[in-house]
Amino acid sequence: MTIRPVDQVPTTDPRPLSLVDLTACLELADNREWPYEDRKWDFLLRVGQGYGIVDAAGKLAASAVLTRFGGVAAISMVLVADRYEGRGLGKRIMRHVMGEAGDSVVTLYATDKGRPLYEKLGFQAVSGCEVLLGGFTGTAPHTTRLATADDLPAILRLDAEVLGVDRTHVLARLPEYADRIRVVERGGAVTGYAAASRAMSTQDYAQVGPVVADDEADARALIADLAAGGRIRVDLDPRQPDLLAWGKENGLEVVFQATSMVVDGTPLPGDRTRLFAPLLQAIG
Structure with missing residues (x-):
């Protein structure tokens, strides 16, 4: 039986993402079986600021996008590659993006899977979405x-x-x-x-x-x-x-x-x- 080696968790700080990173963002989304939302990623990287954690192989291991307007900041596209799931990258990139939001009111839409992490970070439910x-x-x-x-x-x-x-x-x-x-x-x-x-x-x-x-x-x-x-x-x-x-x-x-x-x-x-x-x- 072959045992797959555990990938070393990246220790680098999140870095800004730009349109140059669009393909890497789409590859990360595909890794998590998200749809190929090429136009949406392009739009968000133009109107907001993306952040990513890159692993030793140069692959995007985690992502998030922060879109700011006035005193409100929206967080989206929070993804962690499956090989690093449950190893703290989601919390790390969320803390970084929340720090970048400064004094803004920070908001997001959560799936049932992501909601426990966001609750640990101080988010509270204010409404639903069908x-x-x-x-x-x-x-x-x-x-x-x-x-x-x-x-x-x-x-x-x-x-x-x-x-x-x-x-x-x-x-x-x-x-x-x-x-x-x-x-x-x-x-x-x-x-x-x-x-x-x-x-x-x-x-x-x-x-x-x-x-x-x-x-x-x-x-x-x-x-x-x-x-x-x-x-x-x-x-x-x-x-x-x-x-x-x-x-x-x-x-x-x-x-x-x-x-x-x-x-x-x-x-x-x-x-x-x-x-x-x-x-x-x-x-x-």
Whole structure:
């Protein structure tokens, strides 16, 4: 019987990652059987700061991405290669990234597998997340319109009002990442917006998010107009039971769940009642 030698745990400090490391990030994700989200990684490495721990063989052993806006910092893409699982790399890179966040309110979305680690680091659950996926069977009301470049200032103002932070550096790149962006306009003012994007170049469905609107009726209209009879994913808060029920009634099924967590349970800024879906769980 051949006994596989135990890989020596890397002792190097986490280092910044850039787009040069995109292939290494995708290889690490593949090692953990994550999907090949090439467009999502590219987007996050442009709007946020990635960090990684490299082993003696020059391979990426652990990763995390920190996306900061105002006084809020979102952590995502926390991965440890399977050969180092349970050997402290996850905690080490999390502590490093949390240190880089400084005094920001630190938030993330956790799977059931990752939640115990985050709880040990001081994160507390603040809400849930139901991931719905499927062929949308509802009727598009056509009460929203496609956004134009001229709408960006209004979208930035609305997003800052609802999220309580300035996300200009993220949303300025949204037109590059999103397949399409739609807005609700009333009285000449943009009162809601949503985008549909693909995390993978080969993805056969679009993820709808963010969805920012004054009320649930406008949120439904934005989702339906973006779906237009196709396959979509949308991440909804279970505290919006009517919206969840509407999604299920129109061809969508819950495929997995996550938990929104914040260090010490600190309330996030803004009027989150008007945020019906995050841009990505990686960003909020």
